[in-house]
Amino acid sequence: MTISVGDTIPDINIATMGEQGPQPISTAEFFADKKVVLFSVPGAFTPTCSAKHLPGFIENAQAFFDKGVDVIACMSVNDAFVMGAWGRSQQADGKVVMLADGNGDFSKAMGLEMDASGFGMGLRGKRFSMIVNNGKVEALNVEDPGAFHVSSAEHTLSQL
Numbered sequence: 001m002t003i004s005v006g007d008t009i010p011d012i013n014i015a016t017m018g019e020q021g022p023q024p025i026s027t028a029e030f031f032a033d034k035k036v037v038l039f040s041v042p043g044a045f046t047p048t049c050s051a052k053h054l055p056g057f058i059e060n061a062q063a064f065f066d067k068g069v070d071v072i073a074c075m076s077v078n079d080a081f082v083m084g085a086w087g088r089s090q091q092a093d094g095k096v097v098m099l100a101d102g103n104g105d106f107s108k109a110m111g112l113e114m115d116a117s118g119f120g121m122g123l124r125g126k127r128f129s130m131i132v133n134n135g136k137v138e139a140l141n142v143e144d145p146g147a148f149h150v151s152s153a154e155h156t157l158s159q160l
Contacts (some may be wrong), residue, residue: 002111002142009135010109014075015100017084027106030099031135034070038099039129039151040112043121044078044086048148053127054090056153061095064153067160069131075099077107077124101125112142129156 003009011028030036039057041049057064057072064072072095076083080100087098107113107125116124129151131139139159141150149155 003137003140005137005140007137009132009137010106012101012106012109014106015080015102016097017080017087017100022080022100028135030073031132033134035068035134036071036073036132037064037069037129037156038073038075038132039153039156040075040101040107040125040127042076042114042116042124042127044076044082045089048127049076050086050090052148053151053153054086054092054096058090058092058095060153060157063157064160067157069160071097073097073099075101075106075125077101077104077113114145127151131156131159 009027009031011026013024013026015022015024041053054074061072074096078100079102083098083100101107104113104123112126114124114126127143129141130137143151
């Protein structure tokens, strides 16, 4: 069952890349007591994700913060090493937190997983964006396969 507006984010362990290596964090802790814009991409370093999706949130980070967003986070079914490297290559530090859903557990728990094995990528998360306030989903924008519109930074920003 797919997560919906009004639902609470499932409590799953994910990871970020810290100075000492991968740092696990529970989603309950990550989303608690703050307004978070989370967007998910099918894969780090992939064309649309690297050319449009992540850069849009980096470029518009201050506009999100000005509208009361505490954290902007990018998630993918990649490991923390890959997400950390991708964030550094895109100069996301201080703007977008890079989250690793390494086994896809969070994507599955939200019902937002997809099978990309036809492209040699295995199980991935769908492309989406959401606004989460203190662990509750306020807005959810899930893309149709191959599309990039409703999960863009500009569209998500218009919902705040």
